[in-house]
Amino acid sequence: MTKHNHCPICGQPAKADHAPFCSRGCKDRDLLNWLSDGYRLPGASIDPDDAEAAQSGLDTGQTRD
Numbered sequence: 001m002t003k004h005n006h007c008p009i010c011g012q013p014a015k016a017d018h019a020p021f022c023s024r025g026c027k028d029r030d031l032l033n034w035l036s037d038g039y040r041l042p043g044a045s046i047d048p049d050d051a052e053a054a055q056s057g058l059d060t061g062q063t064r065d
């Protein structure tokens, strides 16, 4: 087990209470970074053209029936 973990946010020695971070502040900041990345990725991968194609595909299928 490694006891010399360092906070990935600020580089200070991590505290067991907030591992792998040094404080709750850095833990929250990492969470925010993670969330903002998570929100950004799906938004960028959703292409308006794909949504339109899916809708028109459904419409075409229903019209043919």
Ligand SMILES: [Zn+2]
Pocket (backbone or CB within 6 Å): 007, 008, 009, 010, 011, 012, 021, 022, 023, 026
């Ligand atoms: Zn820190």
